[in-house]
Amino acid sequence: MLKLFVCQICGEPHLADEVPTDCQFCGAPKKYLKMAEDYSTLWGAELTEQEKTDMEATLVLEVNATAYYTDVAKANTKYEKYERLFKALARVEKEHAEVAAKFLGVDLPEFVGEKSRGDVKADLERTKELETGAMGRYKEFMANATSDKVKNLYDALIHAENGHKELAEAELS
Ligand SMILES: [Fe+2]
Numbered sequence: 780m781l782k783l784f785v786c787q788i789c790g791e792p793h794l795a796d797e798v799p800t801d802c803q804f805c806g807a808p809k810k811y812l813k814m815a816e817d818y819s820t821l822w823g824a825e826l827t828e829q830e831k832t833d834m835e836a837t838l839v840l841e842v843n844a845t846a847y848y849t850d851v852a853k854a855n856t857k858y859e860k861y862e863r864l865f866k867a868l869a870r871v872e873k874e875h876a877e878v879a880a881k882f883l884g885v886d887l888p889e890f891v892g893e894k895s896r897g898d899v900k901a902d903l904e905r906t907k908e909l910e911t912g913a914m915g916r917y918k919e920f921m922a923n924a925t926s927d928k929v930k931n932l933y934d935a936l937i938h939a940e941n942g943h944k945e946l947a948e949a950e951l952s
């Protein structure tokens with residue numbers, strides 16, 4: 780029977796028979812998918828100055844990634860594999876941007892960022908670079924964080940970005 784699960788990281792609901800492997804919205808690992816009754820909001824807590832600075836940097840990274848993947852999707856033929864793949868990546872990054880904005884209590888900024896490199900291989904290389912870079916920053920931000928909620932956010936983001944990096948690597952090989 781279908782059950783209602785809610786992602787502890789992004790707050791999105793899932794209807795599924797069993798706990799999904801990863802959140803289909805933000806890519807958080809299974810351990811963050813809760814039965815709806817057990818869900819509590821991740822954001823809303825006071826951030827330390829360091830957490831705030833890091834969260835602002837997170838929002839910048841996620842907005843750029845969303846804009847970039849959206850542009851790459853548009854640069855590829857509609858309904859073909861790479862258009863779909865980059866559209867899916869853009870959606871996940873947008874979800875990350877939304878969570879960062881909620882932590883900061885700000886409106887989502889406009890999604891402006893870098894543009895497609897002009898060919899799929901170069902875009903996959905750039906994807907690998909962006910995701911590796913984001914992971915490095917998030918490991919740093921996770922170590923800086925004092926709140927468990929902020930630590931959990933970065934733990935989930937690292938898992939999601941690592942999945943994107945591995946996907947780009949597999950496409951390149
Ligand atoms: Fe999620």
Ligand SMILES: [Fe+2]
Binds near residue numbers: 871940
């Ligand atoms: Fe992200």
